[in-house]
Amino acid sequence: MLERGPVVGGPAVDARPRKPSVVTVGTVVWLASELMFFGGLFAAYFTLRAQASVWPPRGIDLPTIESAIATVVLVASSGTIHLATKAVERRDRLGIQRWLVITLVLGTLFLANQIHDFATSDFGISTNSYSSMYYLMTGFHGLHVFGGLVLLLIGLALTTGSRPLPRKTPAIESVIYYWHFVDLVWVAMFFTLFVLR
Numbered sequence: 153m154l155e156r157g158p159v160v161g162g163p164a165v166d167a168r169p170r171k172p173s174v175v176t177v178g179t180v181v182w183l184a185s186e187l188m189f190f191g192g193l194f195a196a197y198f199t200l201r202a203q204a205s206v207w208p209p210r211g212i213d214l215p216t217i218e219s220a221i222a223t224v225v226l227v228a229s230s231g232t233i234h235l236a237t238k239a240v241e242r243r244d245r246l247g248i249q250r251w252l253v254i255t256l257v258l259g260t261l262f263l264a265n266q267i268h269d270f271a272t273s274d275f276g277i278s279t280n281s282y283s284s285m286y287y288l289m290t291g292f293h294g295l296h297v298f299g300g301l302v303l304l305l306i307g308l309a310l311t312t313g314s315r316p317l318p319r320k321t322p323a324i325e326s327v328i329y330y331w332h333f334v335d336l337v338w339v340a341m342f343f344t345l346f347v348l349r
Contacts, residue, residue: 173322176329183333186296190337193292197285197344208282208349215269216346222265223342229258230335233328240321240328248311248324255331256304259297262338266294289341293334300334303327 201207208214232255239247270287277287307327311317 175322175326179326179329183329186333190292193285193289194340194344197289200281200285204281209280212275212280212282212286214286214346215272218265218269219342219346222262223338225258225265226262226335226338229255229262230332232258233331237325237328240317240324243317243321245311245317248317249308252304252308252311256301256308259301259304259331263294263297263301266290266297286345289345293338293341296334296337300327300331303330 232251236248236251236255239251269290275283277284304327307324310323
């Protein structure tokens with residue numbers, strides 16, 4: 153039996169705090185394992201960097217300006233997905249859809265830039281240890297962005313129709329957590345690959 157708060161000019165309100173859903177808890181645990189995966193990539197990168205006399209090797213020319221612009225786009229998508237969070241809290245179906253679509257567009261622009269970088273790069277994955285780590289790190293992140301775009305589409309599909317939103321919000325919240333994670337990993341990766349070098 154649910155404990156109900158006092159009725160003040162309206163229907164009774166559930167007085168208990170909201171418990172996290174199994175989907176949300178599962179997402180957080182899964183993201184913790186993903187953090188360890190990316191942590192391993194960063195550890196390998198810094199290990200190779202510590203052993204190299206010149207890092208990055210000569211002849212490696214990264215598209216720093218284009219990647220910086222793409223980083224701003226991805227960070228902006230973190231802002232738009234946050235606005236989707238606020239819309240979820242308000243149960244604002246159109247707001248959720250609007251901000252998910254804008255996030256989807258920004259994420260697609262970021263991924264398109266990364267694909268362009270891969271296609272026009274003057275070094276390959278087997279050129280040297282630096283290029284191997286560069287492609288591994290950015291490639292796996294790109295796959296995670298692609299997965300995030302698919303999840304955004306699923307989240308968008310969950311908001312369609314006329315059925316009530318509350319039962320669907322844990323799944324949408326999980327998509328939002330995942331997208332924030334992808335954004336944070338890229339910020340660390342951008343500073344590691346393009347700024348610190």
